[in-house]
Amino acid sequence: MALAGTLLSAFIALTAVLLALRVFSSSRPIMTVPATARRGDVFFVSHGGPPHMYRFGSQAHSAWKAAGKILTETKPKGIVAVSAHWENPHTTPGVIVNTNTSNPLIYDFYGFPEHFYSETFGSAGDKQLGQDVKEALRTAGVQVGEEDRGLDHGIWVPFKVAFDGKTDIPIVQVSLPGDSKVDSAVRLGRALGTLRDKGYAVVTSGQIVHNLRDWRMGVPMPYLESFMAATKQALSSEDPVSAVQTLAKNPQYRSAHPTDEHFLPIPVAVGATDKSDKAQELLSSTEDKLGWGFWRWTQEA
Numbered sequence: 001m002a003l004a005g006t007l008l009s010a011f012i013a014l015t016a017v018l019l020a021l022r023v024f025s026s027s028r029p030i031m032t033v034p035a036t037a038r039r040g041d042v043f044f045v046s047h048g049g050p051p052h053m054y055r056f057g058s059q060a061h062s063a064w065k066a067a068g069k070i071l072t073e074t075k076p077k078g079i080v081a082v083s084a085h086w087e088n089p090h091t092t093p094g095v096i097v098n099t100n101t102s103n104p105l106i107y108d109f110y111g112f113p114e115h116f117y118s119e120t121f122g123s124a125g126d127k128q129l130g131q132d133v134k135e136a137l138r139t140a141g142v143q144v145g146e147e148d149r150g151l152d153h154g155i156w157v158p159f160k161v162a163f164d165g166k167t168d169i170p171i172v173q174v175s176l177p178g179d180s181k182v183d184s185a186v187r188l189g190r191a192l193g194t195l196r197d198k199g200y201a202v203v204t205s206g207q208i209v210h211n212l213r214d215w216r217m218g219v220p221m222p223y224l225e226s227f228m229a230a231t232k233q234a235l236s237s238e239d240p241v242s243a244v245q246t247l248a249k250n251p252q253y254r255s256a257h258p259t260d261e262h263f264l265p266i267p268v269a270v271g272a273t274d275k276s277d278k279a280q281e282l283l284s285s286t287e288d289k290l291g292w293g294f295w296r297w298t299q300e301a
Helices: 002-027 050-054 059-074 114-118 127-139 153-162 182-198 212-217 223-235 240-247 265-271
Strands: 042-046 078-087 095-098 144-147 171-176 200-206 278-285 292-298
Touching: 042 059, 042 265, 050 059, 050 153, 059 153, 059 200, 059 278, 059 292, 078 127, 078 153, 078 182, 078 265, 095 127, 127 144, 127 171, 127 182, 153 171, 153 200, 171 182, 182 200, 182 240, 182 265, 200 265, 223 240, 223 265, 223 278, 223 292, 240 265, 265 292
Parallel strands: 042 200, 078 171, 078 200, 095 144
Antiparallel strands: 042 292, 095 171, 278 292
């Protein structure tokens, strides 16, 4: 009887402990380990002009689609976009960040049929992305301004094709530095590259060769193929930053780029990469006698 009483008392005590543990555990929040964000990719794309949106069989159109497919499938937390068509108007190394989260379109071109001025592209910014961008720039020592602006055609033209007219991936545009220096563009890229660890992609938009004067006049462009080849070699090198800085000193550089703005997104892009990235060429073409280049840097195999 004494043994039975002892066992019963022990059973009652154990039951009480288990009930107490159950109540305690049910009252505590479930702790989860946040998933690590996939490191964002870096892209350089060429944007051409508004009519290229409707050249459905062109190489550029296919490359825009390919880039959009990658971005849609990898689903970055947001896109930080830099275009040849927005430079800081102040001649300083600083940049400006768009604060208009509705991303209105800017029709910054002229002489085209009227329907191009009513094109649409659906996207939105994101306050957190904007804050992260400004923090990354300031941490890197890049002077930051703000502007209620929107997306220029260097962004929305390729994105409209890439994303079939709209995307739910947040987009924030950042200007080029105002001093038109390659080193300042690289510095901007390095600052934006730190955002990749938070899951953001960096997309820059320009042109490998951009001499519209020669293109419109229809004169020979002997520099077109050779500068394209030099750029391809630079972007696929083991040290693309140094190679692109050297590329800007190429004897044919000023023929390929009478002005710098369409070249500068290239050093921004390579500045955002690191040695662990794998370079992927999506397109290198002189279609329409323009220098088209599409590149992706990623840590995927």
